[in-house]
Amino acid sequence: MERPLIDIKGVSHAYMTETGPLQVLDGLDISVPTGGFVAVVGPSGCGKSTLTRLIAGLMRPDAGEVWLHGKQVTSPRSTVGMAFQNPVLLEWRSILKNVMLPLEIVPTKLSKREREERAYRLLALVGLEGFEDKRPSELSGGMRQRASLCRALIHQPEVLILDEPFGSLDAFTREDLWQTMQALKAEEPFTGVLITHDLRESIFLANQVVVLSGRPARAQYVMDVPADAQRELDDLYAPQTAERLNILRRQIEVAQGRGRARPEA
Ligand SMILES: Nc1ncnc2c1ncn2[C@@H]1O[C@H](COP(=O)(O)OP(=O)(O)O)[C@@H](O)[C@H]1O
Numbered sequence: 001m002e003r004p005l006i007d008i009k010g011v012s013h014a015y016m017t018e019t020g021p022l023q024v025l026d027g028l029d030i031s032v033p034t035g036g037f038v039a040v041v042g043p044s045g046c047g048k049s050t051l052t053r054l055i056a057g058l059m060r061p062d063a064g065e066v067w068l069h070g071k072q073v074t075s076p077r078s079t080v081g082m083a084f085q086n087p088v089l090l091e092w093r094s095i096l097k098n099v100m101l102p103l104e105i106v107p108t109k110l111s112k113r114e115r116e117e118r119a120y121r122l123l124a125l126v127g128l129e130g131f132e133d134k135r136p137s138e139l140s141g142g143m144r145q146r147a148s149l150c151r152a153l154i155h156q157p158e159v160l161i162l163d164e165p166f167g168s169l170d171a172f173t174r175e176d177l178w179q180t181m182q183a184l185k186a187e188e189p190f191t192g193v194l195i196t197h198d199l200r201e202s203i204f205l206a207n208q209v210v211v212l213s214g215r216p217a218r219a220q221y222v223m224d225v226p227a228d229a230q231r232e233l234d235d236l237y238a239p240q241t242a243e244r245l246n247i248l249r250r251q252i253e254v255a256q257g258r259g260r261a262r263p264e265a
């Protein structure tokens with residue numbers, strides 16, 4: 001059997017704090033096949049961002065293993081692209097130059113011209129054609145997040161990690177960005193992990209949703225979303241979606257220590 005591209009096995013992690021160790025993850029298992037897109041949802045503070053740092057190799061777990069493409073992750077990996085809730089764009093650089101930044105850090109075989117062409121193409125794909133020479137402050141929040149997605153993908157990472165990337169956007173802008181994400185996924189093959197607290201977003205974008213328990217977190221519940229399920233915004237208002245959302249919402253309540261797990265009838 002082919003090993004999943006991202007394989008998180010029995011990962012536990014604690015932070016040292018003034019009042020002693022804070023156990024954040026405890027025996028967490030998640031695996032994402034090549035080309036898969038997994039959404040991770042869970043209570044605030046349960047360890048979702050910690051998980052992204054472990055996948056990116058920015059931290060090592062106390063126990064358990066993180067594997068990317070058959071190699072155990074022990075240091076930061078350039079084959080990972082990341083985007084966060086607040087895109088950190090450099091104000092003194094144009095949008096184009098911001099998007100191209102990772103290519104100055106990660107070795108690439110692309111010529112200067114090819115690099116620029118790639119940046120232009122990605123920016124056009126997310127609807128930012130004509131904004132290449134603007135400064136970050138000249139763009140709206142949604143547009144900055146679009147640019148940040150391009151920057152996360154510019155070096156053709158195998159893995160894209162998104163940590164609540166749309167969390168600070170208004171509802172309509174967010175839905176636009178979901179569609180942009182789909183367009184990007186169709187054009188740029190990547191294997192994704194999306195941290196979100198928006199259950200609609202999770203089932204719209206991902207083919208699997210993992211609900212983390214409260215801290216210390218493990219995988220409490222896993223929902224597979226069929227490929228033909230919610231792929232149009234309209235589908236998000238269909239009865240089938242309501243059912244999936246309900247199941248997830250109940251699981252979140254369990255993770256928060258409210259509510260009880262009920263059989264999904
Ligand atoms: N560097 C750190 N040192 C100590 N505690 C931390 C550190 N980073 C995060 N934490 C704590 O660990 C827990 C999980 O954090 P985090 O992974 O950011 O959660 P989430 O992203 O799910 O909200 C939180 O209680 C947070 O306060």
Ligand SMILES: [Mg+2]
Pocket residue numbers: 048049050163
């Ligand atoms: Mg977080």
